[in-house]
Amino acid sequence: MSSSRINQDGIEAKLNNDSYDTDKSIKLLREALAVYAPPRGRLLTELAAILETRFREQGHIQDLNEAIELFREALARHAPTHPDRSISLYNLATAVQIRFEQQGDSKDIDEAIALHRKALTLQGQSHPDRGISLNNLAGAIRRRFEQQGDSKDIDEAIDLHREALALQGSSHPGRSTSLCNLASAVNIRFEHQGDSKDIDEAIELHREALALQGPSHPDRSVFLNNLGIAVYTRFEQRGDPKDMDDAIALFREALTLFRPSHPDRSKSLDNLAIAVHTRFEQRGDSKDIYEAIALHIEALVFRAPPHPDHSRCLNNLAIAVQTRFERQGDSNDIDDAIELHREALALFGPSHPDYSTSLNNLASAVNTRFEQQGNSKDIDEAIALHREALALRGPSHPDYSDSLNNLARAVHTRFEQQGDSKDIDEAIALHREALALREPPHPDRGEPLFPVPPGATPASPGTRPVTGRLDDRMTGPATPAGTWSATKPGISADHYGHVLD
Structure with missing residues (x-):
């Protein structure tokens, strides 16, 4: 088989993009590179992609x-x-950002x-x-803000x-994606x-984007x-039950559009599960927590090891x-939750951006077991886990005040x-330091300083785990020049795939 034929097969396999044999395409492209005389930039790019x-x-x-090299x-x-x-x-x-x-x-x-x-400087x-280049740069800067917390980054993004x-005017094919970004x-x-003006604007922009589809x-x-994510976020700020119900309805509709083999189905399952879980905490209908657990288990099946999001699914299920343990008291549940959190933490290295969150979640579960069983260990x-999480989040980290409060509550419990x-x-x-970082109109400024006694409210804050963040990293629409920005890559409504050179 000639090298040109190998290259053609690889390109066709990639561009058909349904159920092509990835391993076969890689093998063919490696063979082509071994015999293809320079210039071979197109082959390098395709094999990398x-x-x-x-x-x-x-x-x-x-x-x-290897793709990066x-x-x-x-x-x-x-x-x-x-x-x-x-x-x-x-x-x-794009590849370097994925590694990040x-x-x-x-x-x-x-x-x-x-x-x-x-890349942007090359485009007048x-x-x-x-x-597209503006969106790509913005998405990368936004992800750096989420890791490092410099407000100049989110403003620039x-x-x-x-x-x-x-x-991109009203008829531009990329307008809906730019609205979404x-x-x-x-x-x-x-x-x-x-x-609050920001969340209202976000919802209006998302509605405009959806109306174009x-x-x-x-x-x-x-x-x-x-x-759905934006409406859910507004619910978290204002507590309007209509926002919660609307978010769940949007997530359900999104899920119905993903076929079982779609790569984003697991993310859609997780988002619906998180929203239903939150509704359970607000209203107490046991059907919701059982549905949330079932959805998280289904998502976990889609993300078996070594899937890069396996640890995230473990965290959400935990x-x-x-x-469920906090409401129903089955000690098997809290033991299972702790083991799931330990498994998730073991998959993160200390430099991973989610490592401190995983520490916090394990600490929360262990703290909950202490409150029920009284073992001082x-x-x-x-407390040790919360201290480690705090040490990883410097004062400029956007979640630093949360870590201060979590550690304060655990120390107060002791x-x-x-x-x-x-x-x-x-x-x-610690609480005073956290409060100083939450100047008005910070949405968490009014959070209780000390743990609310169990049962005092429908969802006592305590040292709460970070409920799985809704996943906006979905494979988005393609555009002629291709691009991708950011959850982690941030919202992959701006991920379009690689352009061959």
Whole structure:
């Protein structure tokens, strides 16, 4: 078989994009590279893209690392004046950002941002793909904000998304995606700064994006999911039960549009499960918590090891099982929740962006078991875990105040058991520090300082676990030049796949 035929088969396999044999495509492209004389940038790019696809499917980090090196080689073959240099910059930036999502190395997200900035500088104001490059850069900066908490990053990301949207009129095929990207960035700023105007704007932007997608549009499920996330977020701030019911209805509709084999079905299952779980905590209908657990289990089946989101699914299931224990008291549930959290934590390295959250969740479960069973080893372990989580979140981290409060509550709980005055003094000092970081109109400023006694409210705050974050990282609509930005990659309503050079 000639090398040109090998290349053609690989390209056709990739572009058909249904159920092509990934391993076969990789084998064919490796054979082609072995015999193909330079220039071979197209082959390098295609092999890298398919390796990245296999990483998404199977989770083997060596595939992603090899893809990055191949993208680097392809970029090196494109001089600064080469017409495809911006595409090569984008491809490498995307792969490096995916590695950041998995391993949390800040050097990767910094490199991705630098590469996206270089790609943007190659595209003048009239370039047809400038809006895509603006969205890519904005998405990467937004992810850095979520890791590092510098407010300048989220403000810049929003400005870049607004600039991209301004380039895309009402009939532009990429307008709905730009609306979605801007809405998600504004939503994130609301979550960290609490300005209610942001969440209202996010919902309106998502509604406008959804209105551009007819009932038969192939990406309607992604836009339903994104609107559901924003409505759910507003419920968390204002507590309007209509928002909760609307969010669940949107998530259910999105789920019905995903066929069982769709790669985003597990994310849709998780989002619906999290919303139903929250409704159980608000209203207490046991059918909701049982449904939430069943949905999380189904999602976990889709993300078996070594899937990169396996640990996230373990975490979500553990939280739901812990909630059922808190309401029904079966000690098997709290033991199961702790084991699930330990399993999730073991899959994260200390540099992973979700490691501190996983520590917090395990600490919460161990603290809950202490409150029920009174074993002092549990409260000591919970405090140690919260201290470790706090140490990983510097004062600029957007969740630093949460860690302060979590540690304060655990220390206060130990004071109530053991009576050591140093514990109550430390708890008060930690709460004061947390309060200083939550200036009005922060949505959590009014949160109770000390744990509410069990049963005092429908959902006592205590040292609550971080209920699984709704997943907006869905495979989104394709556009001519292809792009992807960010959960983790942030909202993958802006992930379009690689462009071949």
